[in-house]
Amino acid sequence: MGWRRIAAIAALASLAMAASPSALAQAKKPAAAARPASAPAAPGAAVYAEQFRTVCAACHGPNGRSDMPGVPVLAGQPSLYTITQLFLFREGRRSNEAMTAIAKTMKDDDLRGFSDFIGTLPPVQPTAPAEPVDAARMSRGQALAQQQKCLFCHGADLSGGQQVPRIGGQREEYLRESLNGYRTRTRAGYTQAMIEPVSGLTEDDVDTLAYYIARLPGVAKAGSGN
Numbered sequence: 412m413g414w415r416r417i418a419a420i421a422a423l424a425s426l427a428m429a430a431s432p433s434a435l436a437q438a439k440k441p442a443a444a445a446r447p448a449s450a451p452a453a454p455g456a457a458v459y460a461e462q463f464r465t466v467c468a469a470c471h472g473p474n475g476r477s478d479m480p481g482v483p484v485l486a487g488q489p490s491l492y493t494i495t496q497l498f499l500f501r502e503g504r505r506s507n508e509a510m511t512a513i514a515k516t517m518k519d520d521d522l523r524g525f526s527d528f529i530g531t532l533p534p535v536q537p538t539a540p541a542e543p544v545d546a547a548r549m550s551r552g553q554a555l556a557q558q559q560k561c562l563f564c565h566g567a568d569l570s571g572g573q574q575v576p577r578i579g580g581q582r583e584e585y586l587r588e589s590l591n592g593y594r595t596r597t598r599a600g601y602t603q604a605m606i607e608p609v610s611g612l613t614e615d616d617v618d619t620l621a622y623y624i625a626r627l628p629g630v631a632k633a634g635s636g637n
């Protein structure tokens with residue numbers, strides 16, 4: 412279901428990315444006479460905004476607010492965190508078929524261009540959860556988060572900063588998959604920061620934490636412009 416749709420879009424997206432924005436900018440550059448060959452023009456911010464709309468938005472949503480299971484919300488992610496993750500995908504250190512195909516042609520300028528653009532996508536304001544919240548599960552989630560110091564690094568409002576991702580308002584199933592990835596060492600981090608916090612957690616604890624984080628009241632949801 413979801414994954415088949417992602418695979419189909421990934422095939423199209425990697426075609427679209429067959430030449431990265433910076434490679435295209437270089438190719439379009441007038442030959443020899445106009446500029447010294449050693450100074451390729453870096454594509455401007457507008458190019459990445461446009462590429463985001465035509466390539467990335469098919470999965471991550473027009474404002475970086477994904478409504479596709481397994482695809483993370485990107486809006487409001489600090490650009491330093493995003494650039495580290497695009498780097499990990501490009502180098503094959505964070506494994507995901509769709510994202511590896513997309514990141515493999517990116518030059519350093521592209522990693523920065525996409526990350527900077529994503530950093531400008533505003534997080535959405537909180538909305539009341541659609542279904543009633545399980546209060547017992549929420550307080551168990553809160554206790555786990557306190558015990559594992561999640562808010563210490565991710566911030567009281569879970570908005571992250573610098574190399575630390577925003578996790579407030581992230582999709583619940585993606586939070587669960589990420590935490591299990593760190594827990595089972597199938598997801599490599601850019602740093603070791605997430606190893607300690609998930610060590611000793613059971614799969615059930617991870618479910619509870621993801622439930623709690625996805626519903627934490629007063630936390631701006633990531634994604635979907637203002």
Ligand code: HEC
Pocket residue numbers: 417418420421422424462463466467468469470471481482483484485493496497506507509510513525576588
């Ligand atoms: C075919 C669907 C698809 C397309 C198109 C796509 N992505 Fe992704 N992206 C994903 C999936 C799925 C993940 C989650 C991978 C995982 O679980 O490890 C992801 C993860 C990411 C992450 C990591 C986010 C985080 O919170 O760690 C970034 C950054 C990202 N994508 C940027 C982009 C950019 C930039 C583009 C366009 C150039 C793009 N993606 C296009 C499917 C897609």
Ligand code: HEC
Pocket residue numbers: 483495555556559560561562563564565574575576577578581586589590599600601602604605608609620
């Ligand atoms: C020592 C600081 C620190 C602590 C404590 C911490 N984190 Fe993290 N977290 C990070 C950093 C840094 C990253 C990015 C790591 C990487 O490069 O993959 C991260 C990544 C994540 C991600 C992946 C987000 C994404 O978009 O893919 C999730 C989910 C997460 N943390 C949740 C938690 C939870 C839940 C806790 C408590 C159990 C926690 N973190 C505790 C620093 C921390």
